[in-house]
Amino acid sequence: MSQGSDPIKMNDAEIQDVVARLDRLEARDAVRAVKAHYMQWADEKRRLGMGELFWEDAVWEELDLSGETIPGCRWEGRDAIADMFDHSPDRLWFTVHYLTNEAITVTGDTAVGRWKLLEPCTIRDEMAVWQGGHYVDDFERRDGEWKISHLRLTLDFQTPYDDGWLRRRHLSDAVAVQS
Template sequence: MTADLAVRVGRIEARDAVRRLKAAYMQGLDDRRRGAVADLFWEDAVWEALPDRVPEGVPAAPGGAGRIVGRAAIAASFEDAAARMGFTAHFLTNEDVTVDGDRAVGRWKLLQTCTAGDTAFWQAGVYVDDFECRDGEWRFAHLRLALDFRTPYPDGWAATRMWDLPERVR
């Protein structure tokens, strides 16, 4: 294998590792394994909500903190969010992952359905994440979430989980 080909294959494998890491993060949140999801972060990692895209008066991050530093604090924040949000389903699109050696940056658009108590709501935004590979293992170094909106869904899946289509539509 030529040196150029080895670099290209390494970049492809790194992008795949980053994709799997982001998927494990999303699925772990939805499966309510919130504290364990923090294991996907380096010990000195940062979880940050970017306030410039969050509408005024909306809590920016889990637990209301805008910047959470360290794996233990991130785990506690996720546990707090799980206690308040009984249901989440994360959907990501528009992926863009750029790898530069042992570092990578990933960008995704987020659409999320959530339930807090009896209230269903939507939120959407953008993730911009920094990843690092240390001793052959990829983890989150700095996760940033910028919300574009968070809005209640009045009837929602909390009140009407399954809706029977009218006979003429079936």
């Protein structure tokens, strides 16, 4: 490439490389924005509006620690996902989602995003809970727009605020560990 006042000259391969890198950067930003909207809208209880972030044929599921879908925790299709979020405030009355450790890999019109989650929340307005886990989400770009095609949430812990994860890792644990 030239230096000084001469215009930068690149061959076709170099131009294609720059365009591909720019596309990946813009795609990561678009995926990041979809996930940020998902977190914020969940906290704001946008209910049926959450469906806008998913493709018509999307899947939302919660996995157990072994990677298996938890029975009753899989929704297929934008409308089913939106309906699940419409009823979510009945169960999760208060939520604040914090995401960290982001990793987004873009391959053409698809992307995989991974995040760690920490979420203080209140269940049914009666129990303060800490939840922590991770997301592995698939995204697709269709007609220039990025949306979620498959969301997977795994909760590494879900514990009463006052017990903490040391004494009781999951709400489903029958008895808290004695300290």
